[in-house]
Amino acid sequence: MKAGYSIFVLFVSLALFGIVEVCNARGAHGFSNLSYNYYRRTCPRAEKIVRGIIRERARINPALGAKLIRMQFHDCFVRGCDASVLLDTVNGSFPSEKKAVPNLSLSGFDVIDDIKTALEKACPKVVSCADILALAARDAVSAPFGRRLWDVPLGRRDGRISLASEINGNIPGPSANFSSLLQTFNKKGLDVNDLVILSGAHTIGVSHCGAFSRRLYNFTGKGDADPSLDRTYAIFLRKQCPNPASQTITVEMDPGSSLKFDTHYYDVLLQNKGLFQSDAALLTDGHSRGLVTTLRRKRSFFPAFATSMMKMGAIEVLTGNAGEIRANCRVVNP
Known part of the structure; x- marks a missing residue:
């Protein structure tokens, strides 16, 4: 999406809905710590690699956009957008978020794995799983349009904790009023x-x-x-x-x-x-x-x-020295 169009999109939305502080760096959001050029030097092909894999997988599976945007929502609403939803339960320890009932029907983890594998070959331990999920969800929904429907500032880092017990009260249920x-x-x-x-x-x-x-x-x-x-x-x-x-x-x-x-x-x-x-x-x-x-x-x-997707994608993000860059999106680094 071109910069001029992005600014236009932002201000139209502000005017329509009175969203005064979309890029508020305080509170739950971390926009000021994210950047559109975050991987420009460390992994300049990162977004192109994600987009290429997503386009191919979305062509085969037109429902991929729905799967990945739901996965991102479930990730961001628990511990923020830190890819905690991608972690497997390890060695019979406390069940990870994947094991919670609302997450049992999540799918598309294999696509995230494929993207991570490709990025690790291109730029080892550089691109976070949290950024991959944010880009993959955007690109999968956008694929039929031939253009990006929203911008994704980057620089998230990955969390090291994932607990099924934290799902309740954070993921709204289908019967909620x-x-x-x-x-x-x-x-x-x-x-x-x-x-x-x-x-x-x-x-x-x-x-x-x-x-x-x-x-x-x-x-x-x-x-x-x-x-x-x-x-x-x-x-x-x-x-x-x-x-x-x-x-x-x-x-x-x-x-x-x-x-x-x-x-x-x-x-x-x-x-x-x-x-x-x-x-x-x-x-x-x-x-x-x-x-x-x-x-x-x-x-x-x-x-x-x-x-709203830009706001959601910046909920409680880990940046700087917080968290880590996982080598495998399913497990924390040793």
Whole structure:
């Protein structure tokens, strides 16, 4: 993305949503410690290597963007964007984040491994796994567009701790209500604008039936469906997801448009066809609902999403002498 266009994107988003301090170096964000030219001297081909592998893998697997952006979200909301979600459990010690229930359905780790292997050959122990994940998520979502949808400042370092026990309270669940969602985002230095904007990532990807089956079969404990869910859509979902919930069947999060990164999610949300309770919750607050309506317009959504992804990607980053640069994204250095 050209510098001039990036600045334009940033200021359009600021004007639309009143995000006053997007690049705030204080609080949860570390923008001032990240740089767009971070690897210019130490690994000048880093971004090109990531982009090349992602383009090839995304061509084979069009769902890769949904997988990697979800992985980055789950990483950044626990201990910040430090690639802790990539660590395996070692020698029967405390289970890593991968073993937590919300992360059991994460996928795409093999792609990160391939990128790390290529970068270690080109520039040993230079490019962090946290930066790889941030670049890979951006490039996978951007691949169908032929251009970068948001900028990724670099310089993150990798954490050495990953605990499944830290997932609860940090990763918002599919049944979360609006106040719970907003509280979780606020703890990460994000606001209601970011909540609604980043929820737009649900325009791509699928979900297992178990994540929302309660909405269909036992919403109040009486064998009923969530009355806020469009009745026709609820009937369709029941046909797709027999009770009890299958652990293998998946459905589109954005019906009819799950492989296309667009604004369709907000259209179906306003039709009461949000798949999760956490989606429907965005309509229960006046300000949030207004944002949903505004974000139906592409000229509003795309620049806003770019801004919120930059904010999320800088949550509690490790820089300088903190953390390490892992040689293998799955294990800490000896």
